Amino acid sequence: MAQLKFSRQRQALIEELAGRRDHPTAEMLYTKLKGTMPHLSLGTVYRNLSTLAQDGEILRIHTGTTDRFDAVTREHDHFCCEQCGRFLDLEKDIGGHLNAQAEALCGVRVAHHSLVFYGTCCQCQTNR
Amino acid sequence: MAQLKFSRQRQALIEELAGRRDHPTAEMLYTKLKGTMPHLSLGTVYRNLSTLAQDGEILRIHTGTTDRFDAVTREHDHFCCEQCGRFLDLEKDIGGHLNAQAEALCGVRVAHHSLVFYGTCCQCQTNR
DNA sequence: TATAATAATAGTAATCATTATTATTTTGGT
């Protein structure tokens, strides 16, 4: 990709993602933006999410099913509730020094990591 | 699934997986076993890997592309080389007490986690 | 501001990994 050109679609995508904390999937973003941009194509959403993630402007999170996206690019970790599917940021620093630790112990060069906890969230613990 | 019945295919799958350390994909196992079981079906491989993983007999690892499988079920972490694609066990204990830590800090109930480091492996560091 | 080069789009088709369907075969208890 030589150089980026502005596009309303990409701009709307960036703004929408920055305005939410629920780690939406491509489909969720598509459905939402379709409201104000009826001609928006799902392929456009995927293409922009992919390039933005490659450029480090957003975060792409692999979950085993559908990928989720996050406007917060500072490395942090996530929690996925196996009951309700909620996908939460772990605000407290948990995985902070893991990269250095893995490098020291195992002799590999670590660029980044992906850490997802699975279990039961607060709401689902009380609702039972 | 009421109760399991023996099958040659499942047995071969378990033995093959137990005998290797490269975290094969379903396709890799299929190709290998096809040599001695020409009628083996890819669906059979997937179905057995899925039930074995559900029963906790093997580990299923999501990587963003193709899932990988591991006969070692003790919770441990992995490293994926972005140069050569090697998928390695991290033998040293890195993620050991993360679950408890996440529970204490964030008030969620953690059942398990998935931790994958990405970067450059030893071989790829020297070969450049 | 008209032009031209190029990037981005919409719409659709294709791909890839995985799961579901179904008719047939295996297994294991009686």
Next chain:
DNA sequence: ACCAAAATAATAATGATTACTATTATTATA
């Protein structure tokens, strides 16, 4: 040997994502 339950092979279907292509939008420049 007989029967019910489970497993299989072969294939179709699904779901997420990427690729293709003709058209449209953006931007630098004459």
